Amino acid sequence: MAPTDSRLIDDLETLLPSWQRHLRAANLSPRTITAYTSTGQTLISFLRAAGMPTAASGVRREHLETFIEDQLARFQPSTAATRYRDLRQLFRWLLDEGEIDRNPMERMRPPKLDERPVPVIPDDTIRKLLATCSGRTFEDRRDTAILFVLIDTGARLSEVADLRLDEDLDLEFDELHVIGKAGADAPFL
Numbered sequence: 001m002a003p004t005d006s007r008l009i010d011d012l013e014t015l016l017p018s019w020q021r022h023l024r025a026a027n028l029s030p031r032t033i034t035a036y037t038s039t040g041q042t043l044i045s046f047l048r049a050a051g052m053p054t055a056a057s058g059v060r061r062e063h064l065e066t067f068i069e070d071q072l073a074r075f076q077p078s079t080a081a082t083r084y085r086d087l088r089q090l091f092r093w094l095l096d097e098g099e100i101d102r103n104p105m106e107r108m109r110p111p112k113l114d115e116r117p118v119p120v121i122p123d124d125t126i127r128k129l130l131a132t133c134s135g136r137t138f139e140d141r142r143d144t145a146i147l148f149v150l151i152d153t154g155a156r157l158s159e160v161a162d163l164r165l166d167e168d169l170d171l172e173f174d175e176l177h178v179i180g181k182a183g184a185d186a187p188f189l
Contacts, residue, residue: 010056010057010099012040012043012044012054012055013041013054016037016040016041018097019040019090020033035082035086036089039083039086039090040086043067046070047067050066056100057099057100059091059104061104064104067083068080068111072111081113084110088105091103126151130144130147133147149176155178160178162178
């Protein structure tokens with residue numbers, strides 16, 4: 001039997017499937033798991049291209065800061081901040097699993113985000129949008145209802161798309177029950 005190559009066991013790419021299993025066991029949403037995994041793969045690709053270590057025990061703060069710096073140069077600060085948060089989860093898990101002795105992110109700070117107001121859709125635009133479905137067909141009425149739910153509640157598109165007529169609509173109390181991003185059931189009046 002050949003001796004086990006500890007470099008392969010310690011490699012981030014080898015550890016990612018275990019992390020995914022951990023995330024699934026924590027009952028995180030599939031989108032969150034995909035985002036975390038994608039960030040892990042992006043880090044691995046960056047480290048390889050830059051000639052930096054991909055062994056979990058070899059990754060240092062300066063490697064991660066260089067990665068975040070690269071992300072800031074190529075993407076919006078919000079993307080870099082999201083990847084920073086994703087990596088915090090990965091390295092926290094690596095520490096908990098005993099794969100690393102010290103978390104290289106423990107003293108790192110997330111990238112600073114400039115506060116940008118969310119643009120408000122002008123009333124004229126909303127009127128024009130509603131006018132596109134002002135007919136009497138089922139589809140027109142359905143689309144008008146969907147637009148009003150989005151406009152009046154602030155629900156996310158995915159939350160509205162996931163609504164089930166029989167289970168999430170309460171006509172007696174004029175409520176929609178929406179499963180939000182955090183998985184909480186919240187009524188929208």
